[in-house]
Amino acid sequence: MEHYTRRVLSVIVLNEDGVLSRISGLFAGRGYNIDSLTVAPIPKTNLSRLTIVTSGSAPVLEQIVKQLHKLIPTYKVIESGQFVEKEMALVKIPLAEDFNGLDAMLKAYNGTIASSGEDFIVVMVADDYDRIDNFLKAVKKYNPTDIVRSGSVAMDI
Amino acid sequence: MELSGSQMVIEALRKENVSVVFGYPGGAIMNVYDEVYKQNYFKHILTRHEQAALHAADGYARASGEVGVAFVTSGPGFTNAVTGLATAYMDSIPMVVISGQVPISMIGTDAFQEIDAVGISRPCVKHNYLVKDVKDLPRILKEAFYIARSGRPGPVHVDIPKDVTAQMGHFAYPSEIKMQTYKPTYKGNPRQIKKAIEAIQAAKRPVLYIGGGAINSNASAEVREFAKLCGIPAVETLMARGVMGDENPLLLGMLGMHGCYSANMAMSEADLMIAFGPRFDDRVTGKLSEFAKHAKIIHVDIDPSSIGKIVPIDYPIVGDLKNVVEAMIPLAKEQIDESKYKPWRDLLKRYDEIHPLKYEDSNEILKPQWAIERVGQLLGDKAIICTDVGQHQMWAAQFYPFSYPRQWLSSGGLGTMGYGLPAAIGAKVAVPSKTVINFTGDGSILMNIQELMTAVENNVAVVNIILNNQFLGMVRQWQTFFYNKRYSSTDLSVQPDFVKLIESFGGRGFRVTTKDEFDKALKEAVESNTVCMIDVQVDRFENVLPMVPAGGTLYNMMLEYKE
Ligand SMILES: Cc1ncc(C[n+]2csc(CCOP(=O)(O)OP(=O)(O)O)c2C)c(N)n1
Numbered sequence: 001m002e003h004y005t006r007r008v009l010s011v012i013v014l015n016e017d018g019v020l021s022r023i024s025g026l027f028a029g030r031g032y033n034i035d036s037l038t039v040a041p042i043p044k045t046n047l048s049r050l051t052i053v054t055s056g057s058a059p060v061l062e063q064i065v066k067q068l069h070k071l072i073p074t075y076k077v078i079e080s081g082q083f084v085e086k087e088m089a090l091v092k093i094p095l096a097e098d099f100n101g102l103d104a105m106l107k108a109y110n111g112t113i114a115s116s117g118e119d120f121i122v123v124m125v126a127d128d129y130d131r132i133d134n135f136l137k138a139v140k141k142y143n144p145t146d147i148v149r150s151g152s153v154a155m156d157i
Numbered sequence: 158m159e160l161s162g163s164q165m166v167i168e169a170l171r172k173e174n175v176s177v178v179f180g181y182p183g184g185a186i187m188n189v190y191d192e193v194y195k196q197n198y199f200k201h202i203l204t205r206h207e208q209a210a211l212h213a214a215d216g217y218a219r220a221s222g223e224v225g226v227a228f229v230t231s232g233p234g235f236t237n238a239v240t241g242l243a244t245a246y247m248d249s250i251p252m253v254v255i256s257g258q259v260p261i262s263m264i265g266t267d268a269f270q271e272i273d274a275v276g277i278s279r280p281c282v283k284h285n286y287l288v289k290d291v292k293d294l295p296r297i298l299k300e301a302f303y304i305a306r307s308g309r310p311g312p313v314h315v316d317i318p319k320d321v322t323a324q325m326g327h328f329a330y331p332s333e334i335k336m337q338t339y340k341p342t343y344k345g346n347p348r349q350i351k352k353a354i355e356a357i358q359a360a361k362r363p364v365l366y367i368g369g370g371a372i373n374s375n376a377s378a379e380v381r382e383f384a385k386l387c388g389i390p391a392v393e394t395l396m397a398r399g400v401m402g403d404e405n406p407l408l409l410g411m412l413g414m415h416g417c418y419s420a421n422m423a424m425s426e427a428d429l430m431i432a433f434g435p436r437f438d439d440r441v442t443g444k445l446s447e448f449a450k451h452a453k454i455i456h457v458d459i460d461p462s463s464i465g466k467i468v469p470i471d472y473p474i475v476g477d478l479k480n481v482v483e484a485m486i487p488l489a490k491e492q493i494d495e496s497k498y499k500p501w502r503d504l505l506k507r508y509d510e511i512h513p514l515k516y517e518d519s520n521e522i523l524k525p526q527w528a529i530e531r532v533g534q535l536l537g538d539k540a541i542i543c544t545d546v547g548q549h550q551m552w553a554a555q556f557y558p559f560s561y562p563r564q565w566l567s568s569g570g571l572g573t574m575g576y577g578l579p580a581a582i583g584a585k586v587a588v589p590s591k592t593v594i595n596f597t598g599d600g601s602i603l604m605n606i607q608e609l610m611t612a613v614e615n616n617v618a619v620v621n622i623i624l625n626n627q628f629l630g631m632v633r634q635w636q637t638f639f640y641n642k643r644y645s646s647t648d649l650s651v652q653p654d655f656v657k658l659i660e661s662f663g664g665r666g667f668r669v670t671t672k673d674e675f676d677k678a679l680k681e682a683v684e685s686n687t688v689c690m691i692d693v694q695v696d697r698f699e700n701v702l703p704m705v706p707a708g709g710t711l712y713n714m715m716l717e718y719k720e
């Protein structure tokens with residue numbers, strides 16, 4: 001089996017109709033993996049930034065970058081290892097749980113309580129993607145009823 | 158200038174010097190057709206099926222080097238056109254295809270003849286547009302033509318809703334292209350070029366592996382000069398037939414699945430492969446781990462994603478082939494000594510003498526290869542050769558003596574049966590001074606047979622030569638070799654009377670079973686200046702050889718088939 005590596009790509013594209021379908025279609029049509037994908041416009045420009053987390057063997061990753069480049073609305077594909085990469089997660093926990101230790105855990109993962117209701121709280125954490133993995137493992141003991149991850153956002157440095 | 162969207166389409170085509178459009182009308186594109194009626198800048202040829210409109214535009218583009226243009230309507234008009242887009246995309250053919258769409262207000266409502274055309278075309282075009290505002294139309298059309306013909310060429314699809322074709326807007330056709338994101342690289346990196354020349358200098362057994370990029374880049378003259386200067390033997394892909402010219406002593410022939418022995422052996426034994434615009438198609442490489450495994454590789458291509466896609470490349474050069482070879486020539490003049498490769502050339506020549514391309518001729522029954530050779534003898538460079546897909550296509554590539562680029566038009570990448578007749582129509586429209594031959598099969602010809610009407614109506618005198626083996630011959634051949642002769646659904650012995658068929662369309666038909674009849678029919682057909690069909694009854698069980706079975710190795714060709 002070929003060695004798969006995880007790769008974060010920051011793709012700057014023209015913010016126009018259908019550009020997301022070109023990119024998702026490219027990945028689907030050529031059988032590339034998308035682990036996560038986030039999009040947002042870049043302020044004061046006609047561009048958008050996509051952060052794509054993908055994985056594959058070295059030649060496949062090279063092709064992914066080249067194929068992204070080949071799309072007409074692609075302005076730039078940034079693939080340097082030099083990224084600040086963060087992900088966010090929301091976790092809903094029933095109030096019935098014993099919150100012993102939750103505060104310390106939230107502190108450790110840049111977390112806060114984002115919202116609360118009659119019988120639940122929603123906590124929010126923002127951290128490196130692998131630390132989010134760890135947090136989500138650790139938070140299991142509070143029996144969360146719902147978990148939402150944002151996918152990575154990245155900035156090249 | 159205030160124009161309607163439809164008038165803008167006409168004006169843009171005029172600015173692009175379009176002289177012919179192939180198309181088929183319908184509700185969503187009627188506004189455009191109304192303007193077609195009023196103008197006399199270009200000729201519109203009504204095909205009898207949208208697929209054929211695109212193949213005709215494609216044939217026009219391949220024969221002329223210009224962008225081919227087609228119009229189709231929304232819904233079924235567009236879906237019929239998809240095979241034409243995919244065919245052109247796989248072979249990097251420049252086209253602009255304009256389709257009608259339901260009015261913007263109705264998009265998304267499953268309206269009559271609504272289909273998500275840009276959603277469907279996306280994976281089989283170089284780029285596409287859905288025009289949402291008439292003010293964008295001039296820029297989009299300008300970009301469409303530019304994208305189609307620049308860089309690695311390809312089809313561009315522009316989908317225009319009916320209300321946009323009616324809206325009025327200001328028309329100023331941009332004189333220049335300003336695209337923020339799309340900037341193809343034409344000039345090769347001089348350092349890479351220098352390294353490539355050094356690699357050639359160091360090599361003992363170099364081979365030129367020439368692909369369709371050499372045609373698209375109009376680099377034939379430069380490639381010939383470079384080959385001659387360096388004394389490097391060359392092989393051509395199916396798409397590159399005509400680049401070197403078959404008279405050229407350096408050309409070994411076509412390589413790949415049905416390539417000749419010397420060409421495939423050259424690839425297998427080379428220590429350096431100089432790839433000029435091919436794409437390492439699996440029908441060429443066979444088993445990848447064995448493909449040219451002793452060779453370092455120089456790959457020149459205008460599309461960076463093509464380089465390293467299939468095999469790792471030692472000397473990548475991104476750039477337009479013509480440009481790059483022009484830069485290589487002066488360096489080669491200084492640094493390469495062609496006499497160094499003489500032993501290698503001699504070895505390959507010997508390979509060619511041991512196993513030339515061959516077939517066993519007969520006096521009892523016409524051999525398809527003979528018919529092709531015969532046309533070559535009688536017409537040679539006077540004819541442009543189109544084909545359909547199957548055995549006849551491979552024999553035409555093997556046995557016709559090509560002498561210049563754009564003489565050979567065949568669907569290589571997609572292998573689209575039904576391509577030949579409409580493409581021949583497009584080619585004849587582009588180059589009326591040439592005889593245009595369509596070598597076709599008894600299977601393929603029926604896939605766009607309705608285009609005989611287009612040809613007759615417009616007096617486009619193409620000559621169709623059916624190599625009639627009463628089989629889907631290529632599939633039958635695989636069944637013979639690999640499926641123990643279980644001829645599942647490949648027998649075509651129930652067939653129309655092709656002579657009566659073409660006569661009913663108003664053309665001329667011939668049925669031939671002997672060499673004399675063949676010569677006579679061909680002569681009459683070429684001289685008649687009408688649409689013709691020659692039904693050549695050939696040996697049913699002839700096989701295309703040599704053959705590298707799919708996934709096999711190039712140096713392990715099946716040279717003969719023994720029961
Ligand atoms: C549209 C399409 N359908 C199916 C095929 C698969 N196919 C490849 S060659 C071939 C047989 C073609 O028969 P014919 O046109 O008679 O040519 P021959 O091989 O007999 O010369 C078929 C069915 C194809 N290439 N294109």
Ligand SMILES: [Mg+2]
Nearest residue numbers: 598599628630
């Ligand atoms: Mg046949």
